[in-house]
Amino acid sequence: MLSLDKIYHARFVLKDVARKTDLIYAPKIDPESNVYLKTENLQNTGSFKLRGAYYKISQLSKEEKERGVIACSAGNHAQGVALAATKNNIPSIICLPDGAPISKVEATKEYGAKVCLVPGVYDDAYNKAIELRDKEGYTFIHPFDDEDVIAGQGTIGLEILDQLPDVEAVVVPVGGGGLISGIAYALKSLNPAIKVYGVQAQGAASMVTSLKEDEIVKLEEVGTIADGIKVKEPGVNTFDICKKYVDDIVTVSDDEVASAILALIEQHKLITEGAGAVSVAAVMFNKVPVKGKNVVCLLSGGNIDVTILSKVIERGLLKSGRSDTLMIQLEDKPGQLQGVSSTIAKYGANVTGVFYEKASEGSNITDCVLRINVETRNFDHIHSLREGLKLEGFKIIE
Known part of the structure; x- marks a missing residue:
């Protein structure tokens, strides 16, 4: 208990x-x-997972340790079990979802465990670990329950x-x-x-x-x-x-x-x-x-x-208003980009990308669309920039 x-x-x-x-x-x-x-x-x-994994392994009987341990994990429990088992001279095998980050898979191997990649998510790895436990006699180290x-x-x-x-x-x-x-x-x-x-x-x-x-x-x-x-x-x-x-x-x-x-x-x-x-x-x-x-x-x-x-x-x-993408409809003639960039500079935003696209269906045949990525300070800054462009006569496609 x-x-x-x-x-x-x-x-x-x-x-x-x-x-x-x-x-x-x-x-x-x-x-x-x-x-x-x-x-x-x-x-x-x-990760915190080392705490539970190590304590669990420390409480195993001599017979359980001799059989080796098996676990399933999205990655962090795997590393905790691998390190804990290695420190206690116990062989370990870890079942991980095949979509687990490569960094976690490689770290688990480096801590001394054998890795078994299982198609799916954590629950699929769990089912595989239980299957191997029953087949090979390993001691299962549950990640949370x-x-x-x-x-x-x-x-x-x-x-x-x-x-x-x-x-x-x-x-x-x-x-x-x-x-x-x-x-x-x-x-x-x-x-x-x-x-x-x-x-x-x-x-x-x-x-x-x-x-x-x-x-x-x-x-x-x-x-x-x-x-x-x-x-x-x-x-x-x-x-x-x-x-x-x-x-x-x-x-x-x-x-x-x-x-x-x-x-x-x-x-x-x-x-x-x-x-x-x-x-x-x-x-x-x-x-x-x-x-x-x-x-x-x-x-x-x-x-x-x-x-x-x-x-x-x-x-x-x-999400935090630190960047924005502006879609600006323009007449396709010289000087338009200069006007847009001058206004963006005036409002203190930084251009990180500019993309030219031909006008879409429903707009004038001589129009074009500029898609501009900008760095901003916050959502208020984005609002003032967009309003400033509108004041200068530019049409922003919402």
Whole structure:
């Protein structure tokens, strides 16, 4: 059974393995709240998952360790299990979805595990891992629905209380629910007044749906840039713990997640993956009631695939009003581009791309369309730029 004693024991076991990650004050995330960032993205292996995986493996019997361990993961749990198994001289095999970021796949191998790529998402990898467990006799290390794993993740709650004794709210990413279950159990057991809020991606809201229906629901499909929390179905243990100890779970869009990733990079020089940034997105976009409170946003992981980072930043720039695309209909004659560029310069925007297109059906045959990408400061700047172009007589195609 999960207990506060078990979480304290997990902290003792992990004292020389897991970092006590920093708690960083972040006033720009939400000026109306006292926001702190719990930087598990800087944890060993780049994610909180090491905590639960290592504690679970430390509690296995000699016979279980000798059989070797198997796990399934979207990437971060894989690395935690691989490192924990290697440190304990235990062979490990990890089943990952074939769409997992290459960086996570390669890191898992580097930590000493054998990797089995499975077509589909996390749940497909889970089914394959169970199949291999039954066939080969491996010991299965569940990524979230296990009381030892949950206890390991709960050590983060103890650290938060040590670092910010007057914390009033904690915002936690939610996939299968292991992380928030451990943190909520620890915090509520020690101080029931602390609010614990979970955050899921809109495209993978399995725990939100399950709590709403008051029963475990398996989603038919999931889709989000937050691959670390792309889970179709919550666990039995985590569902029960969330029902009892979590105050609310909300959702954020991929655009909001991208904005949060960008804000963390620019304001705090911190790299997070999509799943790691959903807590910040929830506070930035007022999804949780934390105004005026001492609130901790948990950055659960930093293992973002660098090949999609530029796309995420681009989306974040659009969502926060830092870039815009202008479609301007012009008469196709000399000097038009000069007039447009002069106006853009006058309003302090920076041109990053210019594309010429022939007029579409319904416009004058002598017209053309300029598609111009610009860097801007915010949405107010975009509005003033567009109004300025209209004042100069240019027709913007909305």
